[in-house]
Structures are given as C-alpha cells and as structure tokens.
Amino acid sequence: MLEIKDLTHTYADGHVAVRDVNLTVANGELVSIVGPSGCGKSTLLRCIAGLIRPAEGQVILDGRPADGVPEGLAVVFQDYSRSLLPWLSVRDNVALPLKRRGMSKAQRREAATEALESVGLAAAGGKYPWQLSGGMQQRVSIARALAYRPSLLLMDEPFGSVDAQTREDLEDLTLQVRGGNDMTILLVTHDIDESVYVGDRVVVLGASPGHVRADLPVDLPGPRDQISTRELPEFVRLRAEVGRLVRGVTETTATAAK
Template identity: 90%
Template sequence: MLEIQNLTHAYADGHVAVRDVNLTVQDGELVSIVGPSGCGKSTLLRCIAGLIRPTEGRIVLDGTPADGVPDNLAVVFQDYSRSLFPWLSVRDNVALPLKRRGMSKAQRREAAMEALESVGLAHAGTKYPWQLSGGMQQRVSIARALAYRPSLLLMDEPFGSVDAQTREDLEDLTLKVRGSDGMTILLVTHDIDESVYVGDRVVVLGASPGHVRADLPVDLPGPRDQISTRELPEFVRLRAEVGRLVRGAGETAAVAK
C-alpha cells in the first residue's frame, strides 16, 4: 500500500526534520508511529499526505509515485475544532469532500449519514459542530474520512485533545472501523500505550532529525479490550520496550521482517 524510500525533509531555515526514512506499510495494516517530541512525526505524515514536498526521497502509493495530494487518501488532524466548518451542519461537513468523487447531492448525503451511523452519530446529522462535545467533533472528523472511502487513512495525533475516557472510546472506534472496512491506517501518536493498543506494528522514530529507530510487531490477540488487553504480559513488555526506545535507552531493535 505505502512505500517510503529514503525520505528526507529540510525546512527553509535549514532545520532537517526527518532524514533517510524507509518504511513499508502493507494493505490493511494499522501502523503506529511514535517518537520523542520534535522528531518529525507530523512532518513525515504531511509529506505522505502531499501537504509538504520532501527534500529528498519518494513516496509510492499502490505502486504509483505520489506527486501532490493523492486522491485515495484522507487525513484526520488533532485539532478537530479547526478542521470542521462551523457554519455547515455535521452531515454537510461529512459530505463535503465527496464532491471530489462526482457524487450527486443525494448520494453525498446518504454516504454521510452512513458514515455518521458507523461512528455512533446518526442522530447528530442536523446539528452544528459547535453544538457537540470535543469527542463527538472528532468522531465527525473520522466519519468524514470514512465517507470518502480512502485506501489510506492518516491520523495525526487525533485523540490528543480529548479526555482519557473519550480517548479510549476513539481508540476502540478506530479498531472497529478498520476491522469493518479493511482500511490501511497510519497513526501518529505521542501516547506509548495507545501505539501498542491499536497497532499491528509500532514504528519508533529517533530524535531529530527523525529516523526509523525500531519497527516492532505487535502480537496481541483480538478483539482488543481496554482492560484485559492492557493487562497482558506481552502488552506490558511491548509498552516498556517502546518507552525505552522513545527515551533513547536500550539497543535499537532490528526492523521486523
């Protein structure tokens, strides 16, 4: 689904955010990306999304080198309050990107309501974003991405601005929609527990300039549960290993084959 080849990006002021990043993501995988603050996680995601043109290297999606913003990709940002249009209803916010699909107005509204139902917000279609809680607004953002039916979903610290209980609910929602739609997801997070709980793999970036320090497979049974999964010895072991790597301690793990 996704190949990142020797990707390097330096900003105009000379700061090198990421250097020589190589990463392959298989169709249907959910890959978590973690790393210390300032290691270039968001820069990497913006390069994949076509919002930034990398200084060196290339990105290949579905076997085709990416140039600009790919049509089969959607992004869920951390700041839901700035990614939703307050003057549009929830349903119309979700339906808006579907204009690019060439769908009729009726088709867009139907697809929007199906997506809202999948995230538990079928009752909120006629409301406005400012009438909803933060967690519900982020569900709207996820519904908008799902309605577009992307091959690849990028999530940039999407749960960082909500409370702990809502965060867990949104983690489970991500696993649910991934399972039902078979979507490929790349999730950037600063939360080590979250990276292990939702991921099939955890990719750890080293300190700036960002580089792949480790690529760890997550072998946890499903369906995952916020209580029982986090009590498993393998979960505890993995979160400790990821924590050591993020903090710069321990040996760099070999890239998983």
C-alpha cells in the same frame, strides 16, 4: 500499499526534520508511529499526504510515485475544532469532500448518513459542530474520512485533545471502523500505550532529525479490550520496550538504573 524510500525533508531555515526514512506498509495494516517531541512525526505524515514535498526520497502508493495529494487518501488531524466548518451542519461537514468524487447531492447525503451511523452519531446529522462535545466532533472528523472511503487513512495525534475516557472510546472506534473497511491506517501519537493498543506494528522514530529507530510487530490477540488487553504480559513488555526506545534508553542502561 505504501513504500517510503530514503525520505528526507529540510525546511527553509535549514532544519532537517526527517532523514533517510525507509518504511513499507502492507495493505490493511494499522501502523502506529511514535517518537520524542520534535522528531518529525507530523512532517513525515504531511509528506505522505502530499501536503509537503520532501527534499529527497520518494513516497510510493500502490506501486506509483505520489505527486501531490493522492486521490484515495484522507487525513484526521488533532485539532478537530479547526477542521470542521462551524456554519455547516454535521452531515454537510461529512459530505463536503464527496463533491470531489463527483457524487450527486443525494449520494453525498446518503454516504454521510451511513458514515455518521458507523461512528455512533446517527442522530447528530442536523446539528452543528459547536453543539457537540470535543469527542463527538472528532467522531465527525473520522466519519468525514470514512465517507470518502480512502484506501489510506492518516491520523495525526487524533485523540490528543480529548479526555482519557473519550480517548479510549475513540481508540476502540478506530479499531472497529478499520475492521469494517478495507483501509490502511498510519496513526501518529505521543501516547505509548495507545500505539501498542491499536497497532499491528509500532514504528519508533529517533530524535531529530527523525529516523526509524525500531519497527516492532504487535502480537496481541483480538478483539482488543481496554482492560484485558492492557493486562496482558505481552502488552506490558511491548509498552516498556517502546518507552525505552522513545526515551533513548538502552536495555543495559535501564537494567543499571534498577
């Protein structure tokens, strides 16, 4: 569904953010992307989204080189307070991108209502974003993405600004809506536990310039649960392995440190 070939991006000041990134994502996969701060995770996501044109390499979607912002793509950003328009109702915020689809006002309203129901906000359509909690605002952002019915959903640190309990609720919501929709998801996160909990795979980027250091399959049974899944030996093993890779610690170094 998505193929990234030899992608490199250098900013105007000469800083190389990512270098020679190669990655293939199958249709319907949820891939977590982690790495140390400043390794180019968000730059990579913006190149995939067509918000940045990479200096070198290609992004290929459904077998076709991407040029600009792909039609079947939606993005959920970390800063929900800036991505929602405060003068529009929650329902109108969700419906706004659907104008690009050429849908009638009635069709947009129906699609927005269905999307809000899917994220547990059926009663909030007439409210304004500033009347909702941070977690509810991020649910609105997710609903807006779902209403667009993307084939590829990019999530850039989507839960980094909410409390721990809300974060867990939104992780479960992501798994829920992914299961009920035919979409591929790339999720950038700093949270190692989160990357393992939600992912089918965890891609670890090495320190700047960002490059793929490891691509780890996550073989955890479903449905996943915040308590029982995190207690599984395989979850604990994967979390430790991802942690070592993010911190640049080799197995030998970790053993010696004990």
